[in-house]
Amino acid sequence: xxxxxxxxxxxxxxxxxxxxxxxxxxxxxxxxxxxxxxxxxxxxxxxxxxxxxxxxxxxxxxxxxxxxxxxxxxxxxxxxxxxxxxxxxxxxxxxxxxxxxxxxxxxxxxxxxxxxxxxxxxxxxxxxxxxxxxxxxxxxxxxxxxxxxxxxxxxxxxxxxxxxxxxxxxxxxxxxxxxxxxxxxxxxxxxxxxxxxxxxxxxxxxxxxxxxxx
Numbered sequence: 001x002x003x004x005x006x007x008x009x010x011x012x013x014x015x016x017x018x019x020x021x022x023x024x025x026x027x028x029x030x031x032x033x034x035x036x037x038x039x040x041x042x043x044x045x046x047x048x049x050x051x052x053x054x055x056x057x058x059x060x061x062x063x064x065x066x067x068x069x070x071x072x073x074x075x076x077x078x079x080x081x082x083x084x085x086x087x088x089x090x091x092x093x094x095x096x097x098x099x100x101x102x103x104x105x106x107x108x109x110x111x112x113x114x115x116x117x118x119x120x121x122x123x124x125x126x127x128x129x130x131x132x133x134x135x136x137x138x139x140x141x142x143x144x145x146x147x148x149x150x151x152x153x154x155x156x157x158x159x160x161x162x163x164x165x166x167x168x169x170x171x172x173x174x175x176x177x178x179x180x181x182x183x184x185x186x187x188x189x190x191x192x193x194x195x196x197x198x199x200x201x202x203x204x205x206x207x208x209x210x211x212x213x214x
Contacts, residue, residue: 003043012138079146
């Protein structure tokens with residue numbers, strides 16, 4: 001379904017899987033017959049149908065929508081050299097909000113300050129180092145591409161979220177979930193038992209209603 005809606009871009013995480021197993025020298029099944037049949041039927045059927053319906057559109061997709069979009073600034077989608085810093089950096093940092101602290105903490109804890117240290121962590125690390133490759137490989141493609149929009153890097157939040165959540169759990173050891181549940185229980189108890197809850201929230205409600213009327 002991803003290939004059907006977004007095209008070759010969704011294959012980047014799969015490339016990370018291939019490269020990870022190649023570096024780790026682990027054997028795995030590349031293609032399941034049933035999966036390949038489903039991919040051809042679901043992912044490629046629409047492209048084949050439209051290519052037959054409109055001759056020449058297939059070469060347009062490959063040449064302009066893929067090759068020229070990546071290698072040239074023809075589509076005027078921020079081909080400048082500084083565009084990755086302008087579009088991608090804010091999304092991947094500010095977009096995390098307060099959880100950015102745990103990402104920075106993980107980088108310092110793993111001592112991933114340079115490319116050499118990052119590669120060493122990946123080669124010597126366990127399966128969790130796949131998160132690094134899952135993030136780095138697509139990011140390199142997005143940075144080198146001449147077509148850059150902030151929404152391109154949104155899929156990178158998948159490995160970022162997993163890495164941040166793990167660091168959050170390690171930061172608070174085994175008490176993280178317990179503390180969250182206790183906080184929710186206390187909040188729920190206070191909400192139901194506090195007779196002054198309606199009085200407390202009546203002021204902002206009045207302010208909101210007055211601002212709405214005005």
